[in-house]
Structure formats: C-alpha cells, structure tokens
Amino acid sequence: MLEGEVIILSIKDFFTKPMLKIALLPLVFTLIIMLVMFYTAAGYGFDSLQIYIEQTQNGQNVMIDEEAPFYFIWITSLMAFLFKYSITSWLVGFLIYTVGTIFIMMFSVFLTVIIIGFLTPTILNVLHKRHYSHIQTNGFGSFLSPVLIAIKSFIVMVLLFILFIPLYFIPFINLLAINLPFYYFFHKMLNYDVASTLLTEQEYRYIHSKKANTFRFRTLLLYFLSMIPSLMLFSxxxxxxxxxxxxxxxLEKLKKVEDKNKLIEQDL
Structure with a gap:
C-alpha cells in the first residue's frame, strides 16, 4: 500500500463515529488544562508583570502581593533587575522569546504523548476489529516499560538540549536545534506506544530493522502536525x-511470510 493510500485510509477512519467520540477526549482534557493555566495566570495578570518592570525601571518601589506565588515574586524581581541594563535587557528579551517558544512546543508535545498513552489501546482495538481482525496481535513489555522508556527518552532529550545550546543563537539553525530533542522524545514515545501494543518484541525488531526510516518519516510528519495548537486538540x-x-x-506482510514458510516446511 502506498503512503498516500495509508494517509487517506487513516483520514477516513478518523472521521468514523467511534473515532470521533474518542477524539473528544483530548479536546476536553486540553480545555481543562488550558483553563486551569489561564485562571491561575489571570489571578495576578500578565499586565501586572509589565507594570512592575516599568515602575522598577523608573526607580519606584513596588510592593508585590504577599499572597502571590513564590515563582511570581522571584521571576518579576529577577526580570526587573535585568531590564535595568540595555545589554541584559536585549538578552532577556531574546531568552524570553526562545524559552517561551520552547515551552509552548514542549507543552504541545508532552500533551500529545500523554493523550496517546491513554488512548492507544482503545483506538488500535477499533482498527483491529475494522480492518485487521484476521491478524493476531501480541503486545510486549511490562507495566513499568513505558515509564522506563519515558525516563530514558527524557534524559536523552535534556542532554540534546544541553548539547545544542551554542546553536540556539544562530538564526534558522536554532529552529532545528530546538525541535530535534522534542522530535526524539515524540518519536520514541509514540513509536513505542503503538508498536508495544500490537507486536511481540521479535516482530518489532524485525519490522524496525526493515522499515525504521519509513516510521521516522511518519512520526516526523506527525510531529509537525503536533506543532499546530488548534489541530493538536484532535490530532x-x-x-x-x-x-x-x-x-x-x-505485521500482515510478516504473517504472510511466516505462513508461506510454514507451508514450505510442511511440503518438505
């Protein structure tokens, strides 16, 4: 089956009634998280941060609400100090943009991975009944396996972030440097969640040895889609x-080869 046919088939399956019902779960989950974040931030307001910095730059003493979270007090105090000087002001502005971009992308990627972790067995079960009921599936791994994979992938992602720090200040290249660690984590988690639900460890190793680049291309395409916030709600x-x-x-191809080999052995 050509890649375009796989995409078209996937789109058709997505717009079936069972899948659309499942697709509402990420929307509700995301809305709850976004609302919590919004009302938490709105309690003190982003505008108050700007006012605090401006007043501090003018030499005015500004009192911060003692009930404000500790991180709010720490961040505003640090930023006010740095904005006193033009050099540090420019650097802070650049870092805020970069860190803000990283945070948004991180939130999108991690949210996608969390949602996928909960929905994978249900969705694959629907696909199995709809198209592949003639194929026997056997998952591999233990209850702790996803946790260990997540920890390992997260550590590698952080190390890549540290390694690429010099590249963050180079235009255009910094986009690749920022996205590559996220893509690594996204690919590892998504690939493991789906493969470990359907395949035995031996089947996964065999397919991965033959089609690793094909699945990297697929997860790369999906990673770019995950960067679109509104689309992420359903994607x-x-x-x-x-x-x-x-x-x-x-897996279907592999099963056919195995059945063919069994027939040959029987004939011999």
Missing amino acids: AVFFIIYLGHGYFIE
Whole structure:
C-alpha cells in the first residue's frame, strides 16, 4: 500500500463515529488544562508583570502581593533587575522569546504523548476489529516499560538540549536545534506506544530493522502536525490511527511470510 493510500485510509477512519467520540477526549482534557493555566495566570495578570518592570525601571518601589506565588515574586524581581541594563535587557528579551517558544512546543508535545498513552489501546482495538481482525496481535513489555522508556527518552532529550545550546543563537539553525530533542522524545514515545501494543518484541525488531526510516518519516510528519495548537486538540487520535495502520500493514506482510514458510516446511 502506498503512503498516500495509508494517509487517506487513516483520514477516513478518523472521521468514523467511534473515532470521533474518542477524539473528544483530548479536546476536553486540553480545555481543562488550558483553563486551569489561564485562571491561575489571570489571578495576578500578565499586565501586572509589565507594570512592575516599568515602575522598577523608573526607580519606584513596588510592593508585590504577599499572597502571590513564590515563582511570581522571584521571576518579576529577577526580570526587573535585568531590564535595568540595555545589554541584559536585549538578552532577556531574546531568552524570553526562545524559552517561551520552547515551552509552548514542549507543552504541545508532552500533551500529545500523554493523550496517546491513554488512548492507544482503545483506538488500535477499533482498527483491529475494522480492518485487521484476521491478524493476531501480541503486545510486549511490562507495566513499568513505558515509564522506563519515558525516563530514558527524557534524559536523552535534556542532554540534546544541553548539547545544542551554542546553536540556539544562530538564526534558522536554532529552529532545528530546538525541535530535534522534542522530535526524539515524540518519536520514541509514540513509536513505542503503538508498536508495544500490537507486536511481540521479535516482530518489532524485525519490522524496525526493515522499515525504521519509513516510521521516522511518519512520526516526523506527525510531529509537525503536533506543532499546530488548534489541530493538536484532535490530532492525537489521528496519530495513533496513522501509525497503527503502518504497523498493522507490516505485521500482515510478516504473517504472510511466516505462513508461506510454514507451508514450505510442511511440503518438505
């Protein structure tokens, strides 16, 4: 099956009634998180941070609400000090933009991974019944396996962030340097969640040895889609469908080869 056909099939499956029902879960989950974050920030207001910095620059003493969270007091005090000087002011402005971009991307990627972790078995079960009921699936790994994979992937991601620090100040290249660690974590978690639900460890190793680049291309495409905030509300379900079809197709090919080899052995 051509890649375009896999994408079209995945889109058709996404717009079926069972999948659309499941797709509402990421929307509700995301809205709850966003509302909590919004009302927490709105309690003190982003405008108050700007006013605090401006007043401090003018030499005025500004009192901070003692009930404000400790991180709010710490951040405003530090930023006010740094904004007193033009050099540090420019540097802080650059870092705020960079860190803000990283935070938004991190939130999007981690939210996608969390949603996928909960929805993967349900979605793949629907796909199995709809298209691949003739194929037997056997997952691998233990209850702690996803946690260990997540910890390992997170450590590597952090190390990549540290390694790429010099590249963050180079235009255009910094986009690649920022995204590569996130993509690594996204690829590892998404790939493991789907593969470990459908395949045995031996089947996964065999398919990965033959089609590793194909699945990297697929997860890279899905990673770019995850960067679109409004689309992210629903795309997590599509991610599992698309990657699930990829593994189901490869598993089907593998089963046919195994059945053919068994017939040959019987004839011998």
